[in-house]
Amino acid sequence: MKIFFASIGKPTAFIARRILALKEVNIDLLVDWDVAPPLLEGEQIMEVAFKKPSWKRFHHLFFFPRFFLDSFKFLQSQCHYSLKNSFRKALFLCEIAHHQPQLVHVQWTNAARDYLPLQKFLNIPVLAAVRGTQITTSPFISEKSKEILDQIIKNISNFQTVSLDLKDKLVKLGVNSGKIINNYNGVNTDLFKNFNSRSKHIEQLEIIMVARNYWSKCVESAFFILYELKKKQIPFRFTWVGVPQNDPLFNHWMDRLNLTDHVQLIERLNSTELVQRYNESDVLLSTSAAEGLANVILEAMATGCIPVVWNCEGMNEAIGKDGTGFIHAFGEISSMVTSLETIYSNNEWRLSSSKACEERVVRQFNEKIHTGLMIQEYQNLLMLNQRK
């Protein structure tokens, strides 16, 4: 089996681990990424990167002249790319065609339309990964994104979602549910685990938030929640991962709400440091308005850190009704504060919830299991395509 992993961009650790896992089961891989991840250094992986063109790419044009012309015309007329861009992309498609992949798995929904010529003229199935913003926020705020999404929904042969919520959204947008594979990213439970036994009594509530300052994360709202928590005189410390310590805007908010003594800003942590932080925290707070299925929630839960979140895509799948955290209606501050108060004041509940979180992730979101399931899905797709 030969799969082309397209439009990876800068690979996350998860993508790198998945590529490695696919290699281990002897799946041939072609990848298009901006930079090779450290985890895959020294691995023999065939790279066909769009952003790294070479003169060699031109000779593929002579082997696939008809395909090149068809693709060029398609990209120009259907995707409205400029002459230069259509030419570059069509040439890139010829190079991919030369490697004869049996399946294209595009890691970025909107990029999937660039690979439509492969599906249309060479009959290679294209699987578009749907991870969140591209079907949630982007089409809502941008007409262009909506247009691209409509085109993809109409034409792409298959979709892979990272949560059932996203699958439902796609179905509502008009995709036949038979064309959608839901496959969770899962969590590397060898790395994200609870290695401290959690204290029976806590002096203060340790809260962590892992989010950069992106509009859909509604980060300012976290400050309103903390302000209310402070008013209720619940002792807490808040660690914010993803924001530089000297960020003037965040410091301005903290000053105004008199929260400076309670909040620590940390720009970046590596995965080992992050696991350590999760282990030291009682609660993971999320004010996000749009997700696919937030990996930070699963990773925190794997370490026994209890999620308290506003509802958005994937939350109901990650957090059960089995005491594994709290999901509240989007925007509500009072409910979030009540949950934090419960976790602080009820040690017994906190400890049992923490345990339940760990168990839930190990049971339902183990990365290895979901990688295995994805391999099966690849095989099914290829079988179906061969039958056609």
Add this chain to the structure above:
Amino acid sequence: MKSIVWVVTGKPSSFIEEKIKGLMAQNWEVFLITPNDNDYQHLHTPKISKKEIDRKKKSITTFFWVLFHFSWFLEVAQFFRKTRQHNRLDAMKMAIGACVLAQRKKPNLIHVQWLHETVRFAPIAKRWNIPLLASVRGSQANYYIDSTKDGMERFLLNAQYATHFHCVGMEMSEKLVSLGIPTEKITVIYNGLDRSIFKPLDSKSLDDSPVRLLTVGNFNPRKNHLAALSLMAELKKEQLDFQWTFIGEGHGEKRFQYFVQLLDLPESQVVFLKGLNAQQMANQYQKHHFLLGFSSSEGLCNSVLEAMACGCIPIVFQATGMQELIPTDDAGTIIPWGDVMEMKRQMAVLMDRKVEWKKWSENAVASSMNFPSHQESTQDWIKLYQRLTEVQP
């Protein structure tokens, strides 16, 4: 002979427009420097837009003007290079822009409506030895100075080149003093209110269900619409019957609408309006019971003043100027900044006491009468311009 004033404007506003009309009526010659070609076109006063300046930079007249005034051009380029840390090319482009303006007839005064433009006009004011008056807006003195990396530095740099400062309220004036600007260099002139438009409706009462809420302001992070969103979620949780109108535009508009649709409220419950003229704004204030304000910074919030004049009760987060606008606690409510739950509590109290609402609404109208009308404000401007042009810097 007519006195000439250059007014460097930002986005078109009714206050500036009224002032310009007033000045023209008093025989002042007003030359406008606007961001866009079409701004204030209907006023029929000489003007140049920033785009036109860019076009004129390439003209043959400017080329020869620069040639004949080369030493001044070099001096200005060096000034921009030093003060604005431009590279050589950008500094020269800025200096050519100054040369385009310097070709005009000498004015008696330059008034920049936005402090951060001051340094741009400093070489011209110096060349002609005329006063450079800078209006300081709320966001500049209260927000950007500590919420952006170079905010304070930019403020101080620009403040250094203004000969006089204008601000829209007493609290702003105190803030400027605390930032090191001498009291004698500051003049407070309120924006003024068009009382023929902003006036109350007699028939409004809180008995009309649902309670009608209004928020006015562009959708940018400074206006803090996420607090409005949380308040909306809390009101929904309490099952309160409300209808909320947002007036404003900006890059965050669609984003905020995305958040609102997540609350799953009936479409008619939250309404978005934009591009309203003064009369349409007044109609909205008259129609609504409460004006809710969440802004992080203000000078003296116009929408609060206009709403009060129309009998719409302001419930706002603490910001500069709010205490001046709402001096008593029976004409509106000022909530500690960011305290969404307290805002909800205060609203619930007022909504429960329907008779008191009427009284508060009347008090709000009475408080708004303490502020000058458009005409009075324009007179203050003329006095200030006269005073500044009599005393050369």
